[in-house]
Amino acid sequence: MVLFNPDSTGPLRYVHNFNKSIAGAESNVAIALARLGHEVGWFSKLGDDEFGRYIKAVIRGEGVDVSRASIDSERSTGLLFKERFAHVNPNVYYYRKNSAASNITTEDLDLDYIRSAKILHVTGITLALSHTARETVYKAIEVAKSNNVLISFDPNIRLKLWNIEEAKSIIMDIIKMTDIAFPGKEEGKLLLGTDEPKEIGRFFLNMGCKIVATKLGKEGCYIASRENEELVAGYIVEKPEDTVGAGDGFAAGFLSGILRNLNLRECGQLANAVGAMATLVRGDMEGFPTLQQVKKYMGIETHIDR
Template identity: 35%
Template structure:
């Protein structure tokens, strides 16, 4: 979607100045991985309008492959308005009913779009957009399997998209189809019932999951697989804008997974990328390159010189 971000500290209903940017859970992850040096392709739909052109241009600028994305000549690009506060609750308004993205259907997920992919990442937001988008998500998972790719899933629950029952019915079954799960503690409790740790173990023992990463309410994270579990605390940094932290965490963790890093290092890199993103406005401004991530992680874990000279 096109993101219109109100001037820092100004409530949305009083803001008169907005900064144009781009937002979207899967596209945020794609941008994060591309900046970290990975090849990333975004599959999605925008309108054939100025907002859609801006979205595609920004993704291209970050090195994201958009060759399989579509521009709809009739439906508009989705719009997101929000404000930005350090401590007050953030007001987010979505305008995506009837958007090009909401019209996503299985026919738009072409098998050739997944050729060469090692991991296919999707969130619960996409299937909650519409019934056709839900069918497209299931088609994506099947085509990922056919291509030999691993499926990564983040529920990314957004209450404005549906009731608890709708989330449980639509997104709960998708959790059980994922090879890699990155989910909030509250999301697992909502979608699967019971405690988050018990839900994670159930996914490992009864579902397809190889690894489940649980983002806890205290902002720490735990990675669980059949070999054990590892915990990572959140790094203490000044927060300018908390939105986008989860997608940044996913990009950081997937980067470690793709490089075959041990779980504790992947968690540390994920926490570092998230810590960098929350220190900057918008969902993607703070996404680092690989070298910037490594410098920041060294500083956060070992201290010392904070100025890169």
């Protein structure tokens, strides 16, 4: 989607100026992974309009392969507006019903492209867009699993897009096919009736996940696997600028660790750091760091000002 970020706080009816950027959980993860030095591909469906061309250009400019993104000549690119009030998370308003992305179908998939990947990352947001989008996610997962591609899944529950009953049914079904899950405490409460990280991790492991990294915000994350469970402390950000995108940064950091063959604690540390740095800058993806920047933030490398 194209994101319009107000340059002032207050109800949108009193806001007149906005900064334009892009938004989207999957594109956020793709961009964050590319900045961390990985080869990444992103596919979706864009409108044959200036907003669609803008999104494609921005993501491609971040070093992400967008060659499999398809174009819809009949539907428009989706939009998102943020509404800001002091010291609280922003409200978001979606304008994506009947958008190009909501009309993505299995015919838009390049199956060989999916087969060639190491990890396929999907989120609950795409599942919520439409029945055809849902079928497309299921098909992508089916192809990936049959070719030993790891499935990474962030529930990313957005109750503005679907109701909890429908969300719970579909998300729990996807969890059964997931290798690496990234639930938040709030999502645990919605899906399982508990926000206790240990219980969330064990429940999803029993459903078939190999790794569950539960996001705990500033407290860090709780990582559960079939061999070990561990709380990994987070990074304190005194004055976060924008928390949207932090969860996507976390997922990207963790997957970067997996791709670099780090142990799970190191994956959690990297994930926490990328997620924390994402909150230092206004915008969904603007704050994602390079590998060198995040190492300096973690104290692994020395920062030289001049």
